[in-house]
Every structure is written in C-alpha cells, then in structure tokens.
Amino acid sequence: MESIQRVMNAYSIYPANITQITDRLFRIQDGQGDYALKRSLMTHETAVSFENTYHLASSRNLDAVLPVYLTHNRKLHVEMDGHIYYLTPWVQTDEHRGRKDHIKGIYRHLGDIHARTKRKKDLAQEDAWKRFDTYRDYCQSTHRELTSFIGQFEKKRYMSPVELLVCTHFKELEAACHIGSKRTEQLVDSAKKDGTWSWSLCHGNLRMSHTLQTAADPFFINWENSRFDNAVSDLTGLYSRETLYHNHPGSWFIELFGSYMQRNRLSETELHLLVIHMLDPSHYMKLVKQYTGKADKGRMMDYIPPLQRYYRRVLFGLEFSQHIEQEFETISFQEDD
Template identity: 45%
Template sequence: MDSIKKVLQAYSIYPHTIDKITDRIYQVSDGQSDYALKRSKLSMDKLTNWENSYQLAFSHNLSSVLPVYLTNDGNLYKNSENDIFYLTPWIDNMDTNINKQTMEQFYRNIGKIHAKTKQEQMIQTEALKRNFYTYMKYCEDTLIHLLDFVEQFEKNRYMSPFELLVCTQFRELEYGLKEINKRIEQFIDLEEEKITWNYSLCHGDLDFSHMLTSNQSYLINFENATYESAAMDLAIFFKNEVADYDSDTELFIDLFSLYMDANKLTTNELQLLVIHLLNPAEYFSIVQGYVNGNDQDSMIENVIQLQHVYRKFLFGIQLSSHIENEYETITFDDPES
C-alpha cells in the first residue's frame, strides 16, 4: 500500500486504514472522514474532457455529480507511476436495486445535468442529410442480408438453436429496420438549410453502477465524458441496462416523462434517440460472424449474445412506439404497409 499512501500525500491525507474494494477502488479512512480513491482508466486524450466535466458541474452547481477533491497543487487528479488517480467522498450505497424511486432519481439527475449544461449550435443540414442517407442505405442492405441468412437457415433440415433464434426474431428486426428508416427520412426531408443542434455534458457510459444513493443520489465516474447530444447519453444508458432478461423495461418507459420534464428533447433529438437504439450493426455482426465461421464462441455463448442484443433492439421498438404516442405530432404511415 506504499504507492497508495504516496498518492494520498498529495491530498495531505494520512490514512488509518486502506481497504482495497476492487482492482481500482480503495476505501480510505483517516479517522475523521472516509474517501474513495480511484485508479482510473483515463488516458491523456480523455483527461481534458474529464476535467471539464467536473469544472462544468461546479460552475452549474450540479449537486448530483459526486465532487472530486483537489490535490494540494490544485489539480483534480494525481499522476503516479503512469496511473491517474482521483479522490472523492466515500458514499455508502444504500439502494442498489433498480426500482421506481431510483429510476425517478436517475431521470431527474441526468435530465438536470443535460438541461443546465445545454448549448445550442446551428448546423448545416446538407451534411447531416448525406450522413443519414448513407446510414439508411446501410440499414436497407442489412435487412436484405438478414433475409438471405434466414432463407439459408430455413433450408437446413435441422436448424441449430442459434439459427432458429434468428428466424424467430426476424419479424421484429424487419419491423425495427423499417421503423428506423422512416425516422431517418424525417432528417432527409428537412427543408431548412440550418437547424439548431443541442449539445450537453454527457456522462458517456451511463448505467446504474454509476449512481450511488445515500441521503441523496450521485452520478460518478465521468471518465468517458463528452459534449454531445443528450440523446446519445440516453441511448448508451438504455443499451447498458435493457440487455438482461429481468430488466424492467416498462419502468424505463413509464417514467421517461420525468426525464422530459427535466430536459425536454426536441423532435429531432427524439428521432435521434430511436435511431441509435435501433442500430442493427451489433446484431448483424453476430449473425454474420456465425455464418462466416469466424466466431470462436460456443453455441450457448452465441445464443446469449444474440438474446442480449435482440432485447436492446426490441426496447428501441417499444420506446419508439411510446415516443410516437406521447410526444410526436407527426403521423407516420404504417411501416408494414
């Protein structure tokens, strides 16, 4: 623990106890206060964004961002033996379950962060349209390839569990890919030369393991922080949380209005959120790897991976329907017509 004690000297902390909680987290007590010392995964190219996130949290009085202590030299971190360490208060996490209360706190906290750090910028729609058109063609090609795989599997006298799963899931994949294309068309059909695009402080790797709840709730670990559309932050959160079979996806959708109350997303931002959730790339990569024989995983591992990705995709369809019913005034054609 000598190297850890050396890092703590940069904060004038002389520990009574140091407990190694994980490979990267140490609980430190000096007899008066408890601290969490983190050996981060920060690289030098991410360090500036990480520092800016805490400076923004301080300047905007974002109490839901767990503060980071300054070293004696006024820095947010201590570099020691090629590792970057930072120090925060130790919070005993009293509620580790995902329930109505924690979900409400999460939506309000991240919504407030996105709203208070929001900046507007005018962007040219022509480049945006080109990017979305390319992406729409990719989705159309992906649907054709998936259909080819399904037809190939169905020719087998006995389908493997993986092949049977792909065939069973294809209808929802087809529906979702048509859904994503109709939403991309909303960007392609924009008539304005410029539109307003909102950027906010984004955590970059949101999930419930990065929320601590004591007397109040805090968001931690902004090591992947970016300044990006809030829709990107939400898409990452949902993808991280809905993959398991016991994820309470209904709760995420039912309480989504709390986020919208804290940070009302524009129609374009809602479209962007759905587009990212319905991205077929991960699903297609797994199936293509299986067909090409490039995947070294077992049949069980392949089936589990596919189920996880499929649940994310299915959640995107469910949230898309909710958004259309609750927030959009545009009437879309039936994607199956």
C-alpha cells in the same frame, strides 16, 4: 499500498485504514473522514476534459456530479507511478430505496445536467444528410440480407439452434429495419426544419453502476469519459448497456422517460435519433454473418447468448418507439399503405 499512502499525502490525509474494493477503487478512512480513491484510466488528454467537467459542475451548481477533493496544491488529481488518481467522498448507498425511484432520480438529474449545460449551433446539413441517407440504405439492405438468411435456413430439413433462434426473431428484426429506415427519413425532415443542433455536458460512459443511489438524490460518478455531445448519446449509452440482460429495467426506463423530458425536453429530431439508435440491428447482424460465413460453425453457445442479448435491445427499441408515438404528439410513425 505504499503508492496509495503517497497519493493520500498529496491531500494531507493520513489513512488509518485502506480497503481495496476493486482493482482500481480504494476506500480510505483516517478516523475523521471516509473517502473513495480511484486509480483512473485517464490520459493527460482526457484528464483535461475531466478537469473542465468539474469546473463546469462547480460554476453551474450541478449537485448530482459527485465532487472531487482538491490536493493541497489545489489540483483535481494526482499523478503517481504512471497513473492518475482522484479522490471523492465515500457515499453510503441506500439499498432500501427502490430501483424504480432510483431510475426516476437519474432521469431528473441527468436532465438537469443536460439542460443547464446546453449549447446550440447550426447543423452542418449537407454532411448530416449524407450520413443519414447511408444509414437508411443500410436498414434496407440489412432487411434484404436477413430475409435471404431466413430463406436459406428454412430450406433445411433440420435447422440448427442458432438458425431456429434467428427465424424466431425475424419478425421483430424486420420491424426494426423498417421503422429505423422510416425514422431516418423523418429525422432528416425535422432536422431540415430546425437547422440547429444541441450540445450538452455528457457523462460519456453512463450506466447504472456509475450512479450512486442515496436516501435523497443520486450522484453520478466516473466522469473520466465526459465530453460535450448531444444529450441523446448519454441516453443511448445507458439504454444500450442496461437492456442487454433478462432482468433489465427496460419497462421502467420507458415508463419514467417523462421525468427526463420534464427537465430537458428533447426535440423531435432528437427523439427520432434516440429511437434509431435503439433499433440499430448491426450487432445482431454481425453475429448472424459470422455464423453463416464459417464452414465450422463452432459452439452454438458462442452465438445464442449474444444474439438473445441484442434481440432484447431491439425489443426495447420497438417498445420505446411505440411509447414515443403515444406520449409525444410531435412524433408519429405511419406504416406504408
């Protein structure tokens, strides 16, 4: 704890009690205040983005960004023994507030952050079209590959648990490939009409554990990976991490999505992009290819849990796509005749 004491000296704080919460998080109490000290993974390069984030949060009054204390030399972090530390208030979370209310608060304040920091620039169209054409071709080739695997599995008299699971998932994976391909075409059409692209301050590593649920409004913590990007990147990061497990709050993410749209209305192009990300079958297909490519299949449990997790993500994407169609009339998906 000697290094922690030296770090706190830079803030002119003299701890009466230091409690290690995780490998990188310490609770500091000095009899007058309660603080959270983080030993970050930042480098000198990423620390610059971190500093810029807090300067921007201050200038734009982004109250949901948990503030960072300044050292007595008015710096936002401290370097000590090869690590970069920063200090924030210790926030007491409200365990009695419902998870649904917390998600609604996350949407509202995340939308505010994205809207207040939004910039627009012309879209570099030629490069963008090539990338999306490539992804559309990927969806179509993935569907063919998956169909081929299903054909191989069904020829067997006895399928393994993995093969049976993939066959069970086939209908939804097929739909994800088909809708992903069509959404890509629609995205290109809408982007060509618009011709601009939005950039906002993004958290860069958004997950429920990087938000603090208080009696009033939530705080967003751990801005170590912050950057300017399209707002969709924060939403897809949050959904991708939180929808993998059986108890995920996916239905609430979908039901409450309007709370985000009220604060930062996404364009038709952005809505297409958000759905495309959530329907992406690449992680699922990587596992199927690993399984089929090995003579020794190894343990079934090396494949079944992750396949189930990525399947849950695809299911979320299908449900989210349907919700977008129903709630936002600017977007529609028409099946081929």
